[in-house]
Amino acid sequence: MAEHVIEVEDLTKNYGDVTAIDGVSFSVNEGEIFSLVGPNGAGKTTTVEILECLREPTSGKAKVLGHDIRKEEMKIKEQIGVMPQDFNTFDRLTAKENIKLAADIYDKSGAEEIIKKVGVKEFENKRFEDLSGGMKTRVGIGMALVSDAPLLFLDEPTTGLDPQARRETWSLIKGLKRMNKTVFLTTHYMEEVEELSDRAAVIIDGDIKITDSISNLIERYGGGVKITASKEKGAEELIKKNSDEVTEEDKDELTGIFEDREKARKTLISLFKKDCNVSVEEAGMDEVFLELAGGKLTEEGELA
Amino acid sequence: MKKFISLFRALIKNWFRSKSGVFFSFLFPVMLLLIFSTVFGGQESVEYTLHVQNNDLVERYEFSLDQNYTRYLENGTVHEEMREAFEEKDHTISPDASMSKTGDKSWEINDNDRWYGLEENETKIDVYTLGDQVTCLSENFTKGLRKTETLDIVTLDRDVNVTEYFEDDTSFGESRRALIISRGFQEKALDKSMELRMKVIQDTMDRIGDQYDMNESEEENFTERQEMVDRWANRTKTGESAEVLLLTSEGDQVAPIIEGTVYGVVNNFNQRMMGVEDSTVEVESESIGRKDLEGADYYLPGLIAAFIMTNGIIGVTGTISEYKRNGTLKRLISTPLTKANWIFANVAQQTVLAFLLTGVMVLLGVVVFGVQVYPNLYALGFIFVGAVAFCSVGIVLGGLIKDVEAANGAGNAIAFPMMFLSGAFWPLERMPSYMQSVAKVLPLYYFHRGLTEIMILQDPSGAVVPFLIISVFGVIFMILATKVTRWKDM
Ligand SMILES: Nc1ncnc2c1ncn2[C@@H]1O[C@H](COP(=O)(O)OP(=O)(O)O)[C@@H](O)[C@H]1O
Ligand SMILES: [Mg+2]
Numbered sequence: 113m114a115e116h117v118i119e120v121e122d123l124t125k126n127y128g129d130v131t132a133i134d135g136v137s138f139s140v141n142e143g144e145i146f147s148l149v150g151p152n153g154a155g156k157t158t159t160v161e162i163l164e165c166l167r168e169p170t171s172g173k174a175k176v177l178g179h180d181i182r183k184e185e186m187k188i189k190e191q192i193g194v195m196p197q198d199f200n201t202f203d204r205l206t207a208k209e210n211i212k213l214a215a216d217i218y219d220k221s222g223a224e225e226i227i228k229k230v231g232v233k234e235f236e237n238k239r240f241e242d243l244s245g246g247m248k249t250r251v252g253i254g255m256a257l258v259s260d261a262p263l264l265f266l267d268e269p270t271t272g273l274d275p276q277a278r279r280e281t282w283s284l285i286k287g288l289k290r291m292n293k294t295v296f297l298t299t300h301y302m303e304e305v306e307e308l309s310d311r312a313a314v315i316i317d318g319d320i321k322i323t324d325s326i327s328n329l330i331e332r333y334g335g336g337v338k339i340t341a342s343k344e345k346g347a348e349e350l351i352k353k354n355s356d357e358v359t360e361e362d363k364d365e366l367t368g369i370f371e372d373r374e375k376a377r378k379t380l381i382s383l384f385k386k387d388c389n390v391s392v393e394e395a396g397m398d399e400v401f402l403e404l405a406g407g408k409l410t411e412e413g414e415l416a
Numbered sequence: 417m418k419k420f421i422s423l424f425r426a427l428i429k430n431w432f433r434s435k436s437g438v439f440f441s442f443l444f445p446v447m448l449l450l451i452f453s454t455v456f457g458g459q460e461s462v463e464y465t466l467h468v469q470n471n472d473l474v475e476r477y478e479f480s481l482d483q484n485y486t487r488y489l490e491n492g493t494v495h496e497e498m499r500e501a502f503e504e505k506d507h508t509i510s511p512d513a514s515m516s517k518t519g520d521k522s523w524e525i526n527d528n529d530r531w532y533g534l535e536e537n538e539t540k541i542d543v544y545t546l547g548d549q550v551t552c553l554s555e556n557f558t559k560g561l562r563k564t565e566t567l568d569i570v571t572l573d574r575d576v577n578v579t580e581y582f583e584d585d586t587s588f589g590e591s592r593r594a595l596i597i598s599r600g601f602q603e604k605a606l607d608k609s610m611e612l613r614m615k616v617i618q619d620t621m622d623r624i625g626d627q628y629d630m631n632e633s634e635e636e637n638f639t640e641r642q643e644m645v646d647r648w649a650n651r652t653k654t655g656e657s658a659e660v661l662l663l664t665s666e667g668d669q670v671a672p673i674i675e676g677t678v679y680g681v682v683n684n685f686n687q688r689m690m691g692v693e694d695s696t697v698e699v700e701s702e703s704i705g706r707k708d709l710e711g712a713d714y715y716l717p718g719l720i721a722a723f724i725m726t727n728g729i730i731g732v733t734g735t736i737s738e739y740k741r742n743g744t745l746k747r748l749i750s751t752p753l754t755k756a757n758w759i760f761a762n763v764a765q766q767t768v769l770a771f772l773l774t775g776v777m778v779l780l781g782v783v784v785f786g787v788q789v790y791p792n793l794y795a796l797g798f799i800f801v802g803a804v805a806f807c808s809v810g811i812v813l814g815g816l817i818k819d820v821e822a823a824n825g826a827g828n829a830i831a832f833p834m835m836f837l838s839g840a841f842w843p844l845e846r847m848p849s850y851m852q853s854v855a856k857v858l859p860l861y862y863f864h865r866g867l868t869e870i871m872i873l874q875d876p877s878g879a880v881v882p883f884l885i886i887s888v889f890g891v892i893f894m895i896l897a898t899k900v901t902r903w904k905d906m
Contacts, residue, residue, distance in 0.1 A: 164750050167905050186752060194750040200743035202426050204433035209426070216422035217751045239433070255747070 116175075117142050117263055117294045118163060123172035125158050132158040134318040135172065140311075142262075145285065145295040147305045149401070150315035151415040156298040157197050159315070160267050163296070164194050177263060190218070193256030197267040197298075199248065201240055207251045208236035214255040223258055230254040230284060246277025253284055263294045270304060271413070282307055300413035302397035312397075314404050316415075321404045326397070333403040334395030337376040340367040342389040350386075354379045419753055423761040431735070431765065436634040439624060440641070441731050441769060442776075445723040447620050449716065449777055464674055467594040468561065469572040472554035472601035475533055476547035479505045480540040489523050489534065489541075491516050505543075507532070529575075531599065551602035557660075561595070561678065578663060593674055596661040604659070610842045614649040621645060637734065637824055644832045713872050716781045716789065718840035721864035724770045724799065725806045726835060730827040732762060732810025737823035740814065740906070755903040763807050770803035771796070778871075787872075794876040795867065798883055802863045805890030808897045815900035840864045859889050 118140035125132045133155035140146040148156050161167045163176055165185040174181045176188045201210045208227060215223040227233050230250045235243065240251060249269055256264050266285070270278045278301075285308055288295050299305060305312050306326060313323040322329070336356065341347040343364055352358055354375055355368025370376035383390045402408055407415045431437045481501055488495040492515065499509045513527035521536040533544040550558075562569045572578065578594050621642050630638060662678055739745040748758065774795075781787035810827070817823040835841070837851055838860035844852055855861045866882030869875050 165904070166746070166750055189750070189752045194747075196743060196746050196750060198743055199747065201747050202430045202744060203742075204430045205426060209429070213422050213426050214751065217419050217748075217753055219418060259751075 116140060117177060118146075118296065119173075119175045120159075120163070121173045123159070123162060123174055124170045125155075125162060125167065126170045131318055133162075133315075136315070136318070136320045138313050138320060138323045140294060140296060142294055143289070143292055144310040145289055145297060145308050147309040147312040148296070148298045148315055149300065149302070149305050149312050149397070150298075151300060151405070151409055152413040154315045155318040156315060157267055158318075160265050160296065160298055164192065164265055165189055191259075191261050191263065193259040193261040193264040195249075195252040195256045195264070195266045195269055197271075199252040199269075201251070201255065203241040204239055206237050206239055207232050207243065207247070207254075210240055210251055211254045211258055215258040218259040218261075220258055220260045222260065226254050226258045229287075230257060231280075244277070245273050246280060249273060249277070249281050250284065253281075253288075257288070262292070263296065264288060265296045267298050268300070269297070270299065270301065278304075300409050302401055302409065305397045314401065316405050329400045330395055330397065331373070333400040335399045335403060336369050336371040336395055337373060338367055338369055338393040338395070339376060339380060339383070340365055340391045340393070341383055345386045345388050347383055347386065347388040347390070350379060350382055420757050420761055420764075423748070423753065423757060424764045427761055427765040428768065431731075431769070434634075435628060436630055436638060437731065437735070439628065441723065441727040442773060444620065444624070445719050445773060446776055446780065447624075448617065449719055449780055464567055465570055465593070466561065466567045466674060466678075467570045467572045467578075468558055468597065469574060469576065469578055469594060470550045470554050470558060470597045471574060471599050472551045472597050473546040473574075473599065474549045474551050475544040478507070478532075478543045478545050480542050481534075483540055485541055486536060489515070489517075489536070494525055502532075502543075507543075507545075546599070553602035553605050554597045557597065557601070557605075567674070567678075592664070594663045595678060596663070598659055598661065601660070611649075613841055614645070618642075618645055618649050640824065640828060641730075641832075644828050648832065648836050713787050715841060716777060716787055717867035717871050718864045720774050720777050720799070721802065721860060721867050722835045722838070722840040723773060724766075724802050725860045725863065726831045727769055727773075728766055728803065728806025728808075728810045729813070729831040729834075730810075730824070732766060732807050733813040733817075733827035734820070734824050736762070736811060736814025737817060737820045740818070741820045746906070749903055749906070755898065755901055758903075759811060759897055759901060762811060763804050766807035766810075767800055767803045770799050774799055789871050790874045791871065792876075794879065795870045798863075798866055798870060798879060798886070801883065801886050801890055802867075805859065805886050805893060808890060808893035811897040812893055812900050815897065815902065834858050834860045838864065859886060862886055 116139040118138075120139065121137050122135045123133060123137070124135050136155075136159060148159060150156055158167065162169045163174060163181065165181055165188050169181070177191050179187045179191075181188060202213070205213065208223075211227055211232065212223045215221065215226075227236055230253050232247075232250050232254055235247055238247075240248065243251065253266070253269065256266070269285070270281050273281060282304065285295060285297070297304075297309065309326060311323065311325045312329065314321045314329075322333075324332070339351060339355070341351060343366055348366055351366060351368035354370070356371045357369040359367050359369075361367065368379070370379065380390065380392065398408060405415060410416050431441075481498075485498060485501060488498040493511070494509055494513050494515050498515075499511070499513075502509050509525065509527050509532075513525055515523055515525050518524050518533075523534040523536075525532040525534070531546055535542045535544070558569060558571075561567050572581075572594065578596060621638075625638055625642065660678070662675060664674060736745075739748075745758075774791075778787075778789050778791055782789055809830075813826055813830075814823055817826055838844075838855050838858045840860060844855050844861075862882035862885045866879035866886065869878035869882070
C-alpha cells in the first residue's frame with residue numbers, strides 16, 4: 113500500500129464558470145481521522161466526490177489507496193465506504209435491509225455484526241423513513257462500514273443532528289479509528305474537528321489554506337491562552353507583566369492573552385499560589401478558523 | 417450477479433411497500449377489470465311475449481354532392497336546389513321534407529318515412545340512406561333481451577306503425593307490448609360507453625382516494641392524476657344516450673315485470689357496452705371465423721397493456737427522479753454497482769411487475785368472467801418486450817428531468833393521453849378520425865392490439881408487426897436510457 117492513503121495534487125474542478133475547488137493538494141495518512149473543514153460552498157463535497165469517483169476533476173491528480181481516480185474507478189469503489197452528504201437510502205426498506213443490501217453490493221457478509229456495532233440493532237426492523245436523524249446517520253455509517261473497506265468517507269455526518277445525536281455519532285466515529293479505519297470527514301463544526309480528528313485541512317472558497325495536525329493548528333493560529341483573574345492579591349500586576357495583550361471587560365476583572373503556552377502555564381501556577389480567583393480559556397479551532405478565514409462559522413455553516 | 421439481485425429485490429420491496437405505487441400499478445387495473453366486467457345476471461323460467469321493432473339500420477352510402485351545396489345545409493325545409501340535386505340522383509324529396517343538424521358536420525333529411533344522412537367532408541357532401549341490415553349493437557341488444565329467458569321476442573317489421581298496429585289488432589290481447597329501438601341506437605350507445613367508462617375510472621379513483629391514507633407527495637401525485645382523468649372525462653362527454661321505447665297497454669298485469677327485465681338488460685347492456693368491440697371488427701371477425709370480441713375479452717389485453725405502459729412511463733419516471741432527488745441514487749453510485757446493474761434491475765422489476773399484473777388479470781378474467789384467454793410463450797415474450805420498452809422510456813425521462821414534479825408531470829402528460837387515445841379502453845373506431853391517426857403512431861396501440869391477437873384471438877402471426885414495432889421502440893429507448901443515465905457528475 114502507498115505511504116499515503118490519499119494523495120491529492122493540484123486538483124481543480126469547474127462547474128461552468130464556477131470554480132468549486134482551485135488547485136488543492138493534500139495527503140491523508142493511514143489510520144488517521146482527517147477533517148476537511150470549511151463553510152458551505154467551500155468545495156468540501158466536490159473534493160470528497162472526486163475522490164469517491166463520483167465526479168470527474170477538471171484537472172489535477174489524485175490517488176486513493178494507490179489507485180488513480182481516473183483509471184481505476186471500480187477498484188477504488190470496492191475499497192472505500194461512503195456516506196454521502198444528506199445521506200438517504202431506500203425509504204421503505206428497514207434499517208437492517210438497507211445495511212444488508214450494502215453488504216451484498218460489496219459482497220461482504222458481516223451485516224449482522226455491523227448492525228450491532230453501529231447501534232442499529234434496537235431499531236433494525238423499522239423502516240428507514242421512520243427513523244430519526246441520528247438513527248439514519250447510524251444506518252449510513254453502517255452501510256459504509258459493511259464494505260469492510262479500510263477507508264471511509266463521511267460527508268458532513270452530523271449536520272442537522274441534535275447535540276445528543278451528534279455526540280453519539282462522534283463516539284461511533286472514534287470507534288472507527290479503533291477499528292484501524294482511515295476516516296476522511298468533512299464538517300463545518302469546529303468542535304467536531306477538535307473532538308475527532310488527528311489532522312485537518314481548512315478549505316475556503318475552493319482553496320485549502322492549511323493542512324496540519326490539530327495541536328499544531330491551535331498552537332500556530334489559535335491566538336494563545338486567555339487567563340482571566342479578579343483584580344486582587346497582585347494578580348493584575350502579574351498578568352500585565354507576563355501576557356502579550358490585556359483586555360478589561362469588567363471593572364473588577366482583567367484578561368491576559370498568552371501567545372506562549374509555557375509562559376501562560378507559569379503565570380497560572382503563580383496565580384494559584386496567591387490563591388487568586390482565576391479562569392482559563394484555551395484557544396481552539398474556532399480561533400484558528402477566525403484567524404484563517406477572518407470570520408466565524410455559524411451553526412448552519414455560514415461564514416459570519 | 418449478487419449485486420444485481422439484491423438491488424432488484426430492494427427495488428421490488430421498496431415498490432411493494434409504497435401504497436400509491438401498489439395502487440396505481442396493481443390494484444387500480446385489477447379494480448377496473450372487475451368493475452368493467454359486470455355481466456348479465458339472473459334467469460327466469462316464465463316467458464312473456466315482447467314485440468321488438470329494430471329501426472337502427474346500418475347506413476349505406478348512396479352518392480355525393482358537390483361542395484357548393486354546403487350553403488343549403490340549414491335547419492328547416494330542404495332548399496329547392498338541394499332537392500333538384502337529389503332528383504338527379506334518382507331520389508325524390510317532397511317539398512315538406514325537413515332538414516336538421518345532427519352533429520358537427522352531419523345533417524339529416526326526414527321525408528315521411530324516408531331518411532337521408534348527410535356528412536360534410538373536405539371536398540364533398542356524402543349522402544347516406546338506410547340499408548336493410550340492423551346495426552350490430554341493436555342486434556346484440558335484441559339478443560340480450562332474448563337471453564333473459566323471461567321474454568319471448570317477436571320481431572316486428574320496420575314498416576309497421578306500431579301504435580296503429582296494436583289499436584287495429586285486438587287479438588294480441590295480453591301480449592300487446594312492443595319495444596322500439598330507434599335509429600342511432602348504436603351510435604349513441606357507443607358514444608355513451610366511452611363516457612361511462614371514463615366515469616367508472618373517475619369513481620374508482622375518487623373512492624380509493626378517500627379511503628387511502630397517503631403522505632403529502634403521494635397525495636399530490638394522486639391529485640395530479642385525478643385531474644388528468646377529469647380532463648379526459650370532460651372530453652368524452654356526449655350527453656345523449658341511446659334510447660329504446662317500451663310500449664305496454666294499460667291493463668297489462670305483467671308490464672312491470674317486462675319493464676324491469678328490459679331495464680335490467682339495458683343496464684347490463686350499458687355496463688357490458690364498456691367492453692364491446694365495434695361492429696366492423698366484430699362482423700369481420702365472424703366472417704373469417706374468429707372469436708367475437710365481447711366484454712372482458714376486449715379490454716383484458718387493453719387494460720394489461722395500458723397499465724404496463726403507465727407503470728413504465730409514470731411509475732419508473734417518478735421513482736427514478738425521486739431516487740435522484742433524495743440521494744438514494746447517489747448512495748448507490750458510490751458503491752461498486754454499475755450503471756448496467758441499475759438499469760437492468762429496474763427493467764427486471766418492471767418485467768416481474770408486468771408478469772404479476774398479467775397473471776392476476778388473466779386469472780380474474782378466466783375465473784370470474786369466463787374469458788377464453790390463451791396465455792402462451794408468445795404472450796410472455798410480448799409482455800416482456802413491452803415492459804422493457806416502457807420501462808426504458810421511464811428511465812430516459814427520469815434521467816433527463818432533474819425536478820421530481822416536472823418528471824411526474826411529464827410522465828402523466830405522456831401516459832394519460834396515450835392510454836385514452838390508443839383505443840385500449842374503448843373501440844378506436846368511435847373516436848374522431850384525427851384521433852385514430854394519432855393512435856396509430858402510439859406504441860400502446862400496437863402493444864394492446866398485438867396482445868389481443870395473441871391472447872384472445874389466438875393468432876400470434878397477427879402480432880408479428882406489433883411485436884417488431886414494440887421491439888424496435890424498446891431497443892431505441894434502451895439505448896437512450898444507457899446514454900441518458902449518468903453514473904458520474906450527475
Ligand atoms: N453540480 C454543480 N453544479 C454547479 N455548481 C456546483 C455543483 N455542485 C457544487 N457547485 C458549486 O461548487 C461550490 C462548492 O460546492 P460544494 O463542493 O458542494 O461545497 P461544500 O460541500 O463545501 O458545501 C459551490 O459554489 C457550489 O455552488
Ligand atoms: Mg457539502
